Amino acid sequence: MNPYDLPSTWVLARRASRMNPSAIREILKVTERPGVISFAGGLPSPSTFPVDAFAAASARVLQEDGPAALQYAASEGFPALRQQVAAGLPWPVDPDQVLITTGSQQGLDLVAKVLVDAGSRVLVETPTYLGALQAFAPMEPEILGVRSDYEGVQLDDLRAKAEGARFLYLLPNFQNPTGRSMSEARRAALAELAAELRLPIVEDNPYGELWFDRAPPPPLSARHPDGCLYLGSFSKVLAPGLRLGFLVAPPALYPKLLQAKQAADLHSPGFNQRMAAQVMAGDFLQRHVPRIRALYRSQRDAMLAALEREMAGLGLQWNVPDGGMFLWARLPHGLDALELLPRAVEAGVAFVPGAPFYADGSEDPEAQRTLRLSFVTASVAEIDRGIAALAAVIRQATG
Secondary structure: OOOOOOOOOOOOOHHHHHOOOOHHHHHHHHOOOOOOEEOOOOOOOHHHOOHHHHHHHHHHHHHHHHHHHOOOOOOOOOHHHHHHHHHHOOOOOOHHHEEEEOHHHHHHHHHHHHHOOOOOEEEEEOOOOHHHHHHHHHHOOEEEEEOEEOOEEOHHHHHHHOOOEEEEEEOOOOOOOOOOOOOHHHHHHHHHHHHHHOOOEEEEOOOOOOEOOOOOOOOHHHHOHHHEEEEEEOOOOOOHHHOOEEEEOOOOOHHHHHHHHHHHHOOOOHHHHHHHHHHHOOOHHHHHHHHHHHHHHHHHHHHHHHHHHHOOOOOOEEOOOOEOOEEEEEOOOOOOHHHHHHHHHHOOEEOEEOHHHOOOOOOOHHHHOEEEEEOOOOOHHHHHHHHHHHHHHHHHHHO
C-alpha cells in the first residue's frame, strides 16, 4: 500500500493535493550524512543566538508576569511588542496595524487565506522564496513569475501581467534565494507603477537588517503604505525557535487578517512574545545586530574568495550580495544543479538547486543551472573545503 493512500472513508480536500513537501527540506535530508559541509540550509548561525539574554528575560518574565505569560492571550499580540515593532519601522505605523504572527511564514499563510481565491492571479519575482509558493499554492491561484534582473522585478513585464492580479509578492532586501536587493530607482518606479495599476504589494523583509556596508533603501511600504502589506521576522535578528514574526496591514485589511489568525492558532506564544519584548528593551538590537552583520560579512567574503580561487576557468557565475545569507550561482551550460547534487554530497558538500524557486520555469534549462549557496552556518575553514570540493565536482562533470 502506498503510504500516502488513504482508506476510502477519508476524502481529501482538493487543496490538499496542492500541499507538497518543501523541495528544500526533502533535499536537506540527503545532506544530513556526517561529514557533509552544507551550504544548503537557510538557517541563521546559532552562534548569533543571544542565549544569555533570553535566560535572563525568561527568569524576569516568570518572576514578574508569570501567570499572564502562561495564559491565553490576545490574538493581536503582546501590546509592548507591537509598540516596539511600530516604533522600529522607518515610516509612521500605528501599533494597531501590527499583528504578531507565529513566524513570518504564518503571515504568508494568512495573506493567502484572506486575499487569494481559486484561479486568482498572484505575481512573484523570478526566482522567489519557495516558502511563499508553498503558502499560496493550497488556495489554488494562478502564480505568475515576473521577469527580474539584479535590481528587482522588470516593470515592463509587471505591467503586462498585472491585470486582475490580487497582489505582487516580493523580497526587496537580500532576497531569498538570490541575495539581490532592489535598487532605490527601481523601488521608486515600482511604487509609482503599483499605485497607477492599483496593484497591492506584499513586501516580505526578513533579511533587511543584515546589511554589510550600508542600509538598504526605504521599504516600498514607506512609499505606498495604503497599497502595501509588510511582513517581518524576529528569526534572523534574535532566534528562529521563538517562532515570532509580524505583519503590518492597512487598517481596512487588518480585521480580516486578525480573524484568519484567530481561526488558525488563537494567538502566537505569549511567553515568547514577552521574552522577546524584554530582550529588545533598550538598545539591545543596536548592540547585537552589528555583531551578526560582521560575522556574516566575514563568511561572505570567505566564500567569495574561495569561489575566485577554486572556480577559475570552470565557467561558474555568481553574484556579490550586499547583505543577507545567500549567494546565487549559475552552472556552466549543459549542467543541471539537481543532477549535480548527489555527486556533490558524495564529495562532501551540499547546496540547494535553484529550480524549485521558480514559479513557472522549473523546466527551463536556465533555471536548472542555478543553485543557492548559504554562507552563514559554515566556518571559514569549512567554506574553503566545501567550495574546493564543489569545484572538483564541477570540473569532473564538465571534463
